[in-house]
Amino acid sequence: MRIPDFQLDGNKSTCCGCEACVQKCPHSAISMIRDDEGFYYPIIDNEKCVDCGLCSQICQYQHPVSKSHETQVAYGGYIMDEKVLNESTSGGAFTAIVDEWCDENYVIFGAVANGIKVKHSFITDKSQLAAFRRSKYSQSAIGDSYNEALSFLKSGKKVLFSGTPCQIAALKSFLKDRYFENLLTVEVVCEGVPSPLFIEKLENKLGGNITTLDYRYKDNDRWDFQVMYLENTNSSKPLKRDRWFNPFWSIWLNHLMSRPSCYNCLYTTNARVADITLGDLWGVHRYCPDLYNDDKGASLIVANTEHGRLLVESIMGKTFEGRELDFSTALKYQGPMRKSIPINPDRSAFMKDLLSMDYDSICKKWAKRPSLKLIISKYLWGTNRQVVRRWKMKQKLIRLK
Ligand SMILES: Cc1cc2nc3c(=O)[nH]c(=O)nc-3n(C[C@H](O)[C@H](O)[C@H](O)COP(=O)(O)OP(=O)(O)OC[C@H]3O[C@@H](n4cnc5c(N)ncnc54)[C@H](O)[C@@H]3O)c2cc1C
Known part of the structure; x- marks a missing residue:
């Protein structure tokens, strides 16, 4: 077979x-x-x-990889180092974990970007970790990473392997339960991967190579605005777009261009494949506003194994400002940890257009514009900021009483 x-x-x-x-x-x-x-x-x-x-x-579809929830504990918070926090997608949990676990004789695997292309790579010095920071919303080419990880483990090195849940599952399948004592796996919560054709069309339209593409630029502490920042060789002016005015987010999050298997993902459950799962702390202003961190970004960390839990406990209060959260409440705000993304019935029609139309026509036809209500709530009222300010005020009043 x-x-x-x-x-x-x-x-x-x-x-x-x-x-x-x-x-x-x-x-x-x-x-x-x-x-x-x-x-x-x-x-x-x-x-x-x-x-x-x-x-x-x-093959993980033919021989499913076992998932773990032996010790599932959720945490929220952000790294104390402001520079790293600014360079990280959410609250910089990834860097805090790497820092703690990688003492000596280690190798770290993660995704790096080269223009709009993304691939997996490894480093042996954590001072080079910046290349792995920031979510690249495109499937990374894994190259020879599982073989490389295996030979590092065989030679006695500690290996930290990060990636999407299906990449972690593939590594575990590859290792066949061997060498786990020197391995730490860190997965991102994953909403799926979009077709790279869309960004390629954008690059074509710009007429030059995209040299920097940051999907989650923090732009003056606006984490939840999910600003895209882009530099290309044809213009000296970088392009910046807030999430609600960015066709990429509108089309992708409307599930029009995800990889077919992502609609049928094996890992959109609360039982996980990795030791540690990392995501954005969505809903922070509702259920843990003390971790909101003035919109500079906050991470959700889920420890799925005892190994992961001990490590996460050891960063709390040391390099990471955070605390334990109620797991079921955290799950409520993490769709990809509960169910697969729904297939959009218009996906085939969209894909056909993506192949044949130019970038502007695609956006005009398929990207949604934000409603007036949304613009008012995000830009004038600033929902999150207001909620947190009110909460802080309330805390002050309680303390004064
Ligand atoms: C494709 C994708 C979809 C995601 N969807 C969601 C979601 O729906 N909800 C949610 O809460 N969080 C999601 N995330 C995770 C989130 O964006 C952050 O990566 C996570 O919160 C870690 O942030 P950080 O600040 O700790 O770390 P950072 O330092 O920014 O961490 C980056 C980590 O992401 C890994 N990474 C980056 N790009 C890729 C890639 N293309 N493939 C594999 N690994 C990659 C790096 O190897 C590194 O481990 C997604 C991430 C990716 C890559």
Whole structure:
């Protein structure tokens, strides 16, 4: 038995593109080929394949990877180092965890960007961690990372592997329960990955190469505005767009261009594959406003194993300002930890347009403009800020009494 042929009859909703089969194949018979939508799928070279079945044994859709909730504890907060906080997507939990765990003889794996391309890579010196910071909302090419992680573990090194849940599952499948004592896995809460075609169309329109693309630029402490910041070789003026005026967010979060398997994700449950799960602390102004941090960004951390819990406990109050949260309340604000994203019935029509139309026409037809109510609430009233100011005022009054 081997993995399906995705060029012929493979059901694309059962391949997340983790690339474990490619790395596992001892005959180099599998390669990743990009489809029309811009997503990569494994294709088998029949000349080289000897039908050994290793690819199917490692496939997480054919042999599900076990999930853990042996000690699930949720925490919220932010890193105390303001510079790192500003460079991080949410509250900088990733850096705080790396700092604590990586003492000596370690290797760290994560996603790095080169223009609009994203790939997995490793570093052996945590002073280079900035390259991994910031969420790149595009599927990273895993390269030879699972093999590299395995050989580092075999040689006695500590390995911290970060990525999406399906990448962590692929690594665990690869390691087959071996070498876990020196391994720490950190996954991001994942809403799915969008087709790279959209950003490629934007690059075409700009007429130059995109050299910097920050999907979550904090722009004067406006974490929840999810500002996109972009520099390209054709203009000296960077482009900046708030979330509600950015067609990328509107189209992607309307589930029009996610990878087919993301609508059928195996990891959108509260049981998790990694030791630690990281996300944005959405809902902070509602259920833990003391961690709001003036909109500079806050992280949700979920420790899924005892190993993860002890580590997270050890950063609290040391490099990270935070506290334990009620897990079920935290889950309420984390859709991707409860259910898969719904498939938009217009997805096929959108994808057809994405292939044939130019960037402006696509945006005009498919991106939603924010309602007046939303503009007033975000820009004039500033919901979050007001809520927190009122809360702080209330606390002051209580203390004065
Ligand atoms: C594709 C994607 C979808 C996400 N969806 C959600 C969501 O729906 N809800 C939510 O709360 N949070 C989501 N996140 C997670 C969130 O954006 C932050 O990454 C997380 O809160 C960690 O923030 P930080 O401040 O601790 O760390 P940062 O220092 O900003 O951490 C970056 C971490 O993200 C990893 N990373 C960045 N880009 C990628 C990538 N393309 N593939 C794999 N790993 C990557 C890095 O390796 C590193 O571990 C998503 C992240 C990604 C990459």
